[in-house]
Amino acid sequence: MFESAEIGHAIDKDTYDAEVPVLREALLEAQYELQQQARFPVIVLINGIEGAGKGETVKLLNEWMDPRLIQVETFDQQTDEELARPPAWRYWRRLPPKGRMGIFFGNWYSQMLQGRVHGNFKDPVLDQAIEGAERLERMLCDEGALIFKFWFHLSKQQMKARLKTLKDDPLHSWRLSPLDWQQSKTYDKFVRYGERVLRRTSRDYAPWYVVEGFDEHYRSLTVGRILLEGMQAALANKHRPVRQPHAAPLVSSLDNLGLLDSLDMSQSLDKDRYKEQLATEQARLAGLMRDKRMRKHALVAVFEGNDAAGKGGAIRRVAGALDPRQYRIVPIAAPTEEERAQPYLWRFWRHIPGRGMFTLFDRSWYGRVLVERVEGFCSEADWLRAYGEINDFEEQLTRAGVVLVKFWLAIDKDTQLQRFKEREQTAFKRFKITEDDWRNREKWDRYSDAVGDMVDRTSSEIAPWTLVEANDKRFARVKVLRTLNDALEAAFARD
Amino acid sequence: MFESAEIGHAIDKDTYDAEVPVLREALLEAQYELQQQARFPVIVLINGIEGAGKGETVKLLNEWMDPRLIQVETFDQQTDEELARPPAWRYWRRLPPKGRMGIFFGNWYSQMLQGRVHGNFKDPVLDQAIEGAERLERMLCDEGALIFKFWFHLSKQQMKARLKTLKDDPLHSWRLSPLDWQQSKTYDKFVRYGERVLRRTSRDYAPWYVVEGFDEHYRSLTVGRILLEGMQAALANKHRPVRQPHAAPLVSSLDNLGLLDSLDMSQSLDKDRYKEQLATEQARLAGLMRDKRMRKHALVAVFEGNDAAGKGGAIRRVAGALDPRQYRIVPIAAPTEEERAQPYLWRFWRHIPGRGMFTLFDRSWYGRVLVERVEGFCSEADWLRAYGEINDFEEQLTRAGVVLVKFWLAIDKDTQLQRFKEREQTAFKRFKITEDDWRNREKWDRYSDAVGDMVDRTSSEIAPWTLVEANDKRFARVKVLRTLNDALEAAFARD
Structure with missing residues (x-):
């Protein structure tokens, strides 16, 4: 807040x-x-x-x-x-x-x-x-x-x-x-x-x-x-x-x-420390997910971030620690026909995990106050009331024992440009860069404003946002894992 | 309800x-x-x-x-x-x-x-x-x-x-x-x-x-x-x-x-029993208002009813039992300029009595769902939301210890006609009958519907309506006094 x-x-x-x-x-x-x-x-x-x-x-x-x-x-x-x-x-x-x-x-x-x-x-x-x-x-x-x-x-x-x-x-x-x-x-x-x-x-x-x-x-x-x-x-x-x-x-x-300007984007990890810390945090996550106290909880992680900030890589490092039966990755793209016939939050409610389970949302319900707001895909009235509705929604989750962790992976404009260019030059990464990405980049400031408003209005004592400095992918991945682990431990300690 | x-x-x-x-x-x-x-x-x-x-x-x-x-x-x-x-x-x-x-x-x-x-x-x-x-x-x-x-x-x-x-x-x-x-x-x-x-x-x-x-x-x-x-x-x-x-x-x-059709309008009291019961209930009210348990409460009585149903007479019999310093009668007519510049409920909030005191509202906040609804003085949206707002308002009153008693004084159409005619013929009562009264009478059925909706939507466990069969004025006056007394005693008993 x-x-x-x-x-x-x-x-x-x-x-x-x-x-x-x-x-x-x-x-x-x-x-x-x-x-x-x-x-x-x-x-x-x-x-x-x-x-x-x-x-x-x-x-x-x-x-x-x-x-x-x-x-x-x-x-x-x-x-x-x-x-x-x-x-x-x-x-x-x-x-x-x-x-x-x-x-x-x-x-x-x-x-x-x-x-x-x-x-x-x-x-x-x-x-x-x-x-x-x-x-x-x-x-x-x-x-x-x-x-x-x-x-x-x-x-x-x-x-x-x-x-x-x-x-x-x-x-x-x-x-x-x-x-x-x-x-x-x-x-x-x-x-x-x-x-x-x-x-x-x-x-x-x-x-x-x-x-x-x-x-x-x-x-x-x-x-x-x-x-x-x-x-x-x-x-x-x-x-x-x-x-x-x-x-x-x-x-x-x-x-x-802006809020994002306050981050120290120079943070990084060298390869050796990364390997060591990644292994430690992955083992920790695996242990926590197997802990019997996990039976009272579910885990939901939301991944949002700039284009090319490394969401996919971070999600893979998290999933890599776990038995595939324990987690599900839900990629959020344009809503299906069935989803468009329902209230906005319906397509997220359907993927809420049961106790003991973990769902990773690759983009999420925050689309309404980010891309939909900036691109005008919904009316101003719709995204303005969404902050309150999302807070109500998340309160219902956390009240039922869901541990909810929300990440914004932030990179700066130069880093993004560099990654876009790399993607265009690397054959197997070319599918990852589209006209849309270049267009979104032109709206950088408007997206930054939307992110600031989002964090200010939905980061709360029950479901805080974690801003992840992601210019260095290694640093970002370890911070994501550590934050998840800390959140689970804190929830277990509160029981 | x-x-x-x-x-x-x-x-x-x-x-x-x-x-x-x-x-x-x-x-x-x-x-x-x-x-x-x-x-x-x-x-x-x-x-x-x-x-x-x-x-x-x-x-x-x-x-x-x-x-x-x-x-x-x-x-x-x-x-x-x-x-x-x-x-x-x-x-x-x-x-x-x-x-x-x-x-x-x-x-x-x-x-x-x-x-x-x-x-x-x-x-x-x-x-x-x-x-x-x-x-x-x-x-x-x-x-x-x-x-x-x-x-x-x-x-x-x-x-x-x-x-x-x-x-x-x-x-x-x-x-x-x-x-x-x-x-x-x-x-x-x-x-x-x-x-x-x-x-x-x-x-x-x-x-x-x-x-x-x-x-x-x-x-x-x-x-x-x-x-x-x-x-x-x-x-x-x-x-x-x-x-x-x-x-x-x-x-x-x-x-x-309609709800009002279910009343037994033939109920009456002869003069002797009226005198006796009136004296008893008036003495009871005087005693209850002096009771030291009254210090924790305030009393609010709402008088609504058909034109010529005898609200004024009933109010006088209630007031007659009391020391004028204990009560205030608030007649509600068209809002003043100052009142029109405020939210609807403002002009009633200002008259809410302090503890130990008694306010009688001669007509009330129910005007919005009665006359304003039927005459079109406010929009449909306004009177539709008023039921909820009134329930919220009354919950605030009762939660603070206010004993709230609401009367609808009901007469039938024939009795009203008879009283209108009497008023026209009696010099000192002539000011009590206007063109408006005759006009309202033509909307009898629409008023009855509005009364039914009002009672159904605002008679609740915290502030029930009392329907008073008022064809016989004596019966009505005693019923009003007795209801007030019972409500005060019930509140004292709950303390």
Whole structure:
């Protein structure tokens, strides 16, 4: 969930100073148009890590826009009046009317997260709160509201650096105070429960936007741009309210620094170490698959990656460790006629292994948010709702004991070019390179954006993505095997 | 939930014989059109009380339609293969493809209800299953599926009569057997959990249809008509799939026997007994409102009813028992400008009382599914989704300790006419009768249908409707007071 928000996004002062005036003017204009049309309210939810700039951003938005049309609502400790009524009452009474913007600083999410982190209640109550939030937001959207949900994020190191400057305020002891935050455990818990909350409440009509909060310029411009684009799209669409995907497009980072750029692509293994480690990991996998604790689990591995990143080779090294009766490799190509007559996920459900078994998906259900999105094979509404549906799907798998491991094999553009050329020159590899591959290459940036969004929206505590630096095939193959083994061991240890 | 399905609907053989051929032909035609368009699948879920005609109906549908285009799926005990995989896998593998109809006889609902009634798990697991069903169905509908959910119902007496003819089958011991059903407690539990399930999973895109199952003719024609109208509407709407309300309209009973017709409108109280009982119940209410256990609760009473049914008089008798500081009367008229700028439920949320307090709503949030529906003041999509939203709203109230009592004051058409005339002739009552009242009266039948749907879809174990026979004002007033008192006492007893 938070991968893209821990890679050090930053924007320099000159760029920032040049962009702000344009953004401000456009935001003001959108705000007046919102007031004039008075067709729907805008609700902005502010959540995330302490010190990630939540308060500063709210302050800034009030400076940038016309504060008379913004109501900032802070939900601190409940008042007597609020305590005497159902929990949602406090939010209902402060909803912004049509034509105005309400910024909810502290809201239903902060309440459920703080309660869970403090240990005031356990997962079932958290899940009930999550479900309540989902129903509330669906209703608000059905009534026309445009909801923006921002999660301001910091890595643990960034937060610690930030907190040094903050003093503890005893008046805020009811919530997580800066002192609480200084404990490593608090951060870990907050992020873990945060992932659960974001995974289950990010829906096409009200998605979460995770914003890296360390650099003030980057943070401010990102929030401003999301708000602006979302408002403009909603104002232009006269058919609201209808149940529809959110108006704001998913944003790729402003500074052109993508998740994949943060990888150290120079990692490699020499031949000897490769041989040794490959043998070790293969033996380990064979042993784990034969372990009697495996009877309670199934293993599913998803292989996605750039063209020519070496998925096939990695899959062969995994399969090579095992008895063919234990695994199945499912290559995903264009859907068959029978598959097209079914809901999207049907063709993956049919291949889910039984306990004790292992299925390797060579490409997978992520096709919808990768190739189908980029190539326009499905509507925007379809791929936008797919993130939520995939998270639901994977939750069902993992809840039933399936160990799910997802790989993105990443190579850089030069490496890909080199491999394409090799393929064209090697007779037995020529079938592996087609016109499509060259065409896809032209869309490199759009695929990179799609990968970033995919990882951000579907890498969660129950089924994280593993990004594999695959410029060196040997390094990649060993990392894949080791990750599978670690995942199985972790699952056995949890039993 | 089941009120309208316990009043003895029946259709005579001649009518049935005359209607079936027409219905059959239309169903066949719709079925072929479905196959030809091949745009979406139809999924029919069959649930309800043992002996209410589930199996017979499935058999009949196969006779009426082309069985080659119908797949009947029964989900009995899970197979080994199914047990080795996530629970939903068994349903996915049997989904009908686009252009075909799948009848799921036994399905996710039977599984969760049987498990809960058998005591295999408790409410939190039931709630998780409910949420899972909701997500599954939302996804299926987003993918274009047309889902019909039928609940075949019998009253306890009807069921007992029916079960005498059924023998116990030991092969079915994994589920509720006829022997189980013969226990009064099983029926009660099944209906109680059934209400919870229906309340929370009846959504505009996949509503429940409750069908009284005792009379074979009535049952068969009702199911056939709902299927036909739903399929026809969906086939005509070329814009599917989109997220939209269900295509089948809510149906009013085929035999023109409405819920309100089942009331004994002759009930009355003479003056002396009225005086005595009124004084008793008023004193009881005053006492209960002062009881210290009231500090944990709030009381909300909703008054709806026919024009001139005596809502005002009943409200005055309730208020007359109390200290004015304890209660507030909220008359609901057309929304103010401020209210129109907010989501529909906002103007009711603002009047929710704090603990220890009592709010009487003179008309209420049910306006959306009554006057707004009948007069066309909101779109069909709006009032269709309102049932689910109202159930969510009332669940939030009751979960927070609010005791919620809902009254429909019913008078018959003659009594209304008589009262209208009296009002016109009495000077100080003349302001109470307007052109609108006469106009509404012309829509009597459409209002009755709306009331029936409202009660069927929002009378639940947490907030049941009380139908008050109000031809005799004295009888009605005492019944209102007594119902309030009983509800408070029951809530205190549950603490």
